Amino acid sequence: MGNCIHSSAAKVDTTQSSHTPSGASRISSKTSRSSVPSTLTIPSYSGRSNSECLPTPRTEGEILSSPNLKAFSFNELKNATRNFRPDSLLGEGGFGCVFKGWIDENTMTPAKPGSGMVVAVKKLKPEGFQGHKEWLTEVNYLGQLHHPNLVKLVGYCLEGENRLLVYEFMPKGSLENHLFRRGPQPLSWAVRMKVAIGAARGLSFLHDAKSQVIYRDFKASNILLDAEFNAKLSDFGLAKAGPTGDRTHVSTQVMGTHGYAAPEYVATGRLTAKSDVYSFGVVLLELLSGRCAVDKTKVGVEQNLVEWAKPYLGDRRKLFRIMDTKLGGSIPRKEPVWLLTSPYSV
Numbered sequence: 001m002g003n004c005i006h007s008s009a010a011k012v013d014t015t016q017s018s019h020t021p022s023g024a025s026r027i028s029s030k031t032s033r034s035s036v037p038s039t040l041t042i043p044s045y046s047g048r049s050n051s052e053c054l055p056t057p058r059t060e061g062e063i064l065s066s067p068n069l070k071a072f073s074f075n076e077l078k079n080a081t082r083n084f085r086p087d088s089l090l091g092e093g094g095f096g097c098v099f100k101g102w103i104d105e106n107t108m109t110p111a112k113p114g115s116g117m118v119v120a121v122k123k124l125k126p127e128g129f130q131g132h133k134e135w136l137t138e139v140n141y142l143g144q145l146h147h148p149n150l151v152k153l154v155g156y157c158l159e160g161e162n163r164l165l166v167y168e169f170m171p172k173g174s175l176e177n178h179l180f181r182r183g184p185q186p187l188s189w190a191v192r193m194k195v196a197i198g199a200a201r202g203l204s205f206l207h208d209a210k211s212q213v214i215y216r217d218f219k220a221s222n223i224l225l226d227a228e229f230n231a232k233l234s235d236f237g238l239a240k241a242g243p244t245g246d247r248t249h250v251s252t253q254v255m256g257t258h259g260y261a262a263p264e265y266v267a268t269g270r271l272t273a274k275s276d277v278y279s280f281g282v283v284l285l286e287l288l289s290g291r292c293a294v295d296k297t298k299v300g301v302e303q304n305l306v307e308w309a310k311p312y313l314g315d316r317r318k319l320f321r322i323m324d325t326k327l328g329g330s331i332p333r334k335e336p337v338w339l340l341t342s343p344y345s346v
Helices: 061-063 072-078 132-142 173-179 189-208 261-269 275-289 307-312 336-340
Strands: 089-093 096-103 117-124 153-159 160-167 223-225 229-235
Touching: 061 132, 072 096, 072 117, 072 153, 089 117, 096 223, 132 153, 132 160, 173 223, 173 275, 189 223, 189 275, 261 275, 275 307
Parallel strands: none
Antiparallel strands: 089 096, 096 117, 117 160, 153 160, 223 229
């Protein structure tokens, strides 16, 4: 979304060789275990979690009848995006394509380009990786959850084989684009920290809800940025209700993205909020180093960001060896130490 929505529920094994894996992966369990902290100690949003009263489970009819969402017809979205014209394309992935569109803010009907409210319309491929189940999961959660650091779902379309989602438009695109694609200027240290804190607040909101939500696909391509670089979590197709009662975890098929998924979750299939916190730590390393979680263009241990960075994380004198050289001398010396010794780092 924004300039690019890059993720879907693609099921691939860990032998995939793409530079920055997109989509949910069925991940091999042949991974070493590591200790991961259980909570995010980030100043939280002052509003009360809307997800405290999330009724689970809900039928498809109940999900689609959400009063917070507009049910669009396919023709309405066709008109809003100028017939899904190529020059309206914002991005594409295994799930399909995302188009820029315009709708009237009051009537929610299609508007002329340049007028009304700008939206991003995600159009799923019928044969794509992100199936009906993931589509419905996203409608379910984003139809009920509201927070400044979660992307807003405006509505959806379910008509025949067509499945579309309509989001608020995020003009700065994804964090992944800014970190790993060559641009005129790298993200400043202040902006990177703003993004990290915003994303952490969104994650904390999900975890702190009475009816806990585990995001399960926290990664740079799913963090979208508005005009002021405020971070918002997107793509809830893999989100899962957290454990209830005396349960300590949710047993589930291992899904996520190689390089971001927590090793103990990969090895056991036991899902907890800790899995999201590990993924947050990986993204934090990406922000600090300018390197992506998995990079097959590199050799040996450098292909995996966490494994490459580990030897430097325990020694404050070596910490600056992992810092992004594009930042130059703009980094306050104590801040990387504080970030990587805090309870939500890798």
